[in-house]
Amino acid sequence: MKIKWIGHSALLLEGSRKVLIDPFLSGNPAATVSLEDITECDVVVVTHDHGDHIGDSFEICKKTGAIFVSLNEISELAAKEGLTAELMNVGGTIENNGVKVSMVPALHTADLGGTAVGVVVELDGISVYHAGDTGLSMEMVLIGEMYKPDIAFLPIDGRFTMTPRLAAKAVELLKVPKVVPIHFNTFPAIKSSPEEFKSLVKGDYEVIIMKPGDSLEL
Numbered sequence: 001m002k003i004k005w006i007g008h009s010a011l012l013l014e015g016s017r018k019v020l021i022d023p024f025l026s027g028n029p030a031a032t033v034s035l036e037d038i039t040e041c042d043v044v045v046v047t048h049d050h051g052d053h054i055g056d057s058f059e060i061c062k063k064t065g066a067i068f069v070s071l072n073e074i075s076e077l078a079a080k081e082g083l084t085a086e087l088m089n090v091g092g093t094i095e096n097n098g099v100k101v102s103m104v105p106a107l108h109t110a111d112l113g114g115t116a117v118g119v120v121v122e123l124d125g126i127s128v129y130h131a132g133d134t135g136l137s138m139e140m141v142l143i144g145e146m147y148k149p150d151i152a153f154l155p156i157d158g159r160f161t162m163t164p165r166l167a168a169k170a171v172e173l174l175k176v177p178k179v180v181p182i183h184f185n186t187f188p189a190i191k192s193s194p195e196e197f198k199s200l201v202k203g204d205y206e207v208i209i210m211k212p213g214d215s216l217e218l
């Protein structure tokens, strides 16, 4: 599977299916892909309804016919807009179109549903944990134990989500072999240092510092 960090929190997973997570493209100064560039997508997963996460998801589903997957309150809104939507909540796992999505806790607010969530997306036997926006939480021990992600994408901006120091502790709790810091430097208010994060991660974990637009293969 190929994983592209589009920028900010937006990921594109490409394998036997194409999956977008938190596709905030329009108005995202870090985005390396525009809404016009997206012509095919099977599943769109959204962690919460803050604008820098729900982003262009409805438009993408409308133009590609992708299935919308999110917390039930957000998916209900998507369904009202005429999209094909999967409703779910924390603790659940759904499988649709060859893509498995598990919803896990996050410590962060949201408007619809009141809370943000994280997701573990499994495609072609590879499991990707996208933490969404979150603070540090002991839930990460269980996320690591129960879903055994192959890679984690963690926010490190230090204002709305974890500081590099807390994100480094999250890696220890998750015991995930590979980790990529995201959700930093998109705007002046969320300046952070992926190098500091990397230097603080203790143990046998691979920290991969990507630039928006970079891809990795798993």
Ligand code: NI
Pocket (backbone or CB within 6 Å): 048, 050, 053, 108, 109, 116, 133, 160
């Ligand atoms: Ni948020």
Ligand code: MN
Pocket (backbone or CB within 6 Å): 009, 050, 052, 053, 133, 160, 183
């Ligand atoms: Mn955010």
